[in-house]
Amino acid sequence: xxxxxxxxxxxxxxxxxxxxxxxxxxxxxxxxxxxxxxxxxxxxxxxxxxxxxxxxxxxxxxxxxxxxxxxxxxxxxxxxxxxxxxxxxxxxxxxxxxxxxxxxxxxxxxxxxxxxxxxxxxxxxxxxxxxxxxxxxxxxx
Numbered sequence: 001x002x003x004x005x006x007x008x009x010x011x012x013x014x015x016x017x018x019x020x021x022x023x024x025x026x027x028x029x030x031x032x033x034x035x036x037x038x039x040x041x042x043x044x045x046x047x048x049x050x051x052x053x054x055x056x057x058x059x060x061x062x063x064x065x066x067x068x069x070x071x072x073x074x075x076x077x078x079x080x081x082x083x084x085x086x087x088x089x090x091x092x093x094x095x096x097x098x099x100x101x102x103x104x105x106x107x108x109x110x111x112x113x114x115x116x117x118x119x120x121x122x123x124x125x126x127x128x129x130x131x132x133x134x135x136x137x138x139x140x141x
Contacts, residue, residue, distance in 0.1 A: 002064075004071060004077065004078045004079065005067040005079055006019070006082070007080075008080075009060060009063075009084075009085055009124075010083075010085070011085050012084075013084070014084050015082075016033070016035060016098075018080075019080040019097075019098040020033065022098065023078040023079065023098045024100065025078060027102065028107075030100065030101050030102070030103055030104035031098060031099065031100045032098070032099050032108045032111040033099070033111065034095070034098075034114075035093055035095075036094050036095040037091060037093055038050050038089065038091060038093075039090065042128055045130045046131055047128055047129070048130060048131060049088060049089050049129045050087070050088045050092075050094065050127065051129065052086060052088065052126050053085055053127075054083070054085050054123060054125070056085075058123050059083075059123050062121055063083070066081065066113075066118060066121070067079045069113075069117075071110075074101065074113065076100065076110045077100045077102070079097070079099045079114065080098045080099075081097050081114055082097075083118075083124060094126075095115070097114045098111075
């Protein structure tokens with residue numbers, strides 16, 4: 001099943017085209033994607049940058065688990081889950097998820113499931129830097 005899954009954690013810039021190309025398949029009529037971007041404000045505070053860190057061995061294992069569950073639960077064909085670590089500026093992309101399936105509904109549902117579950121279970125931490133300080137958010141087990 002791993003040939004239908006692309007998982008990556010990297011300090012390099014994420015590439016949407018790479019993720020899209022991975023899930024592209026002639027048997028699929030739908031591709032859904034989620035692209036997370038660094039926004040410039042959180043709770044009325046100006047965001048300067050975000051710093052993502054991960055416990056990579058466990059994070060990769062959990063990301064594969066999410067992908068396998070999405071394939072089984074939604075009958076999708078392929079899924080890519082890529083996440084960036086390190087310092088990201090406003091407008092940068094920390095996460096890309098692409099999903100392909102025979103029909104659009106499964107692709108949409110699997111994509112939403114993947115990002116929601118990633119945020120809940122994967123050991124990736126985010127520190128938000130503001131002009132007046134910083135704060136850790138999204139701590140995971």
